[in-house]
Amino acid sequence: MALKIYGIPRSRAIRTLWMAHELGIEYEMVEVAPGAEGSRKPEFLAINPNGHVPFMDDDGLVLWESLAINLHLARKHGGALAPAGLAEESLATMWTCWALTELEPLAVQVMMHSFMLPEPDRVPGVLSTALANIQAPLLVLEAALVKGGGFLMGERFTVADLNVACCVFYLRMNPEVLAFKPAAREWYADAMARPAAQAAFALRGD
Numbered sequence: 283m284a285l286k287i288y289g290i291p292r293s294r295a296i297r298t299l300w301m302a303h304e305l306g307i308e309y310e311m312v313e314v315a316p317g318a319e320g321s322r323k324p325e326f327l328a329i330n331p332n333g334h335v336p337f338m339d340d341d342g343l344v345l346w347e348s349l350a351i352n353l354h355l356a357r358k359h360g361g362a363l364a365p366a367g368l369a370e371e372s373l374a375t376m377w378t379c380w381a382l383t384e385l386e387p388l389a390v391q392v393m394m395h396s397f398m399l400p401e402p403d404r405v406p407g408v409l410s411t412a413l414a415n416i417q418a419p420l421l422v423l424e425a426a427l428v429k430g431g432g433f434l435m436g437e438r439f440t441v442a443d444l445n446v447a448c449c450v451f452y453l454r455m456n457p458e459v460l461a462f463k464p465a466a467r468e469w470y471a472d473a474m475a476r477p478a479a480q481a482a483f484a485l486r487g488d
């Protein structure tokens with residue numbers, strides 16, 4: 283059975299779609315929108331009780347959490363994107379946990395309060411605090427890329443780069459946050475220019 287990815291490209295499912303395109307694997311996209319009309323319907327809550335997308339079914343293995351799905355797909359299908367050996371497994375896990383805890387929450391606040399929420403719901407104070415606080419993790423990213431020769435591990439683009447870049451995507455309307463971080467700026471531009479990223483993000487239609 284082909285890999286089934288549940289979600290829509292204009293959601294965190296884009297992360298898994300990007301990974302599937304990188305790996306060149308076949309997949310079936312089951313369109314499930316986030317929220318009451320989709321991911322929170324009983325039939326989908328039965329698969330992912332969190333009520334979120336994405337989730338996937340890979341030959342009977344059901345997983346949710348976009349970045350965990352990416353780690354699974356990289357491990358399963360191997361290739362250059364996959365961690366090679368224990369040290370890289372651990373580094374990929376570290377960068378993924380870092381993306382989810384240190385970077386994504388602030389990046390989501392920046393995105394919501396700069397362009398995603400309807401204007402009356404945007405809170406300038408939340409945005410300015412998030413923009414100030416996100417400098418710390420972005421400087422960590424910059425330093426790691428300088429040290430790693432342009433990649434987060436193993437001197438090549440891997441699932442660690444992809445998982446972190448997915449969270450930097452939330453800062454796309456605020457490119458000024460990457461000012462004075464040339465390594466991060468170049469790394470992110472190169473990541474988004476990859477043919478697999480282009481093919482996956484084209485599915486969003488934006």
Ligand SMILES: N[C@@H](CCC(=O)N[C@@H](CS)C(=O)NCC(=O)O)C(=O)O
Nearest residue numbers: 293294316317333334335336347348
């Ligand atoms: N940590 C989860 C978050 C998933 C998530 O929050 N997805 C959003 C769409 S991007 C969602 O399904 N929201 C619907 C809802 O909360 O009702 C992941 O990365 O997969």
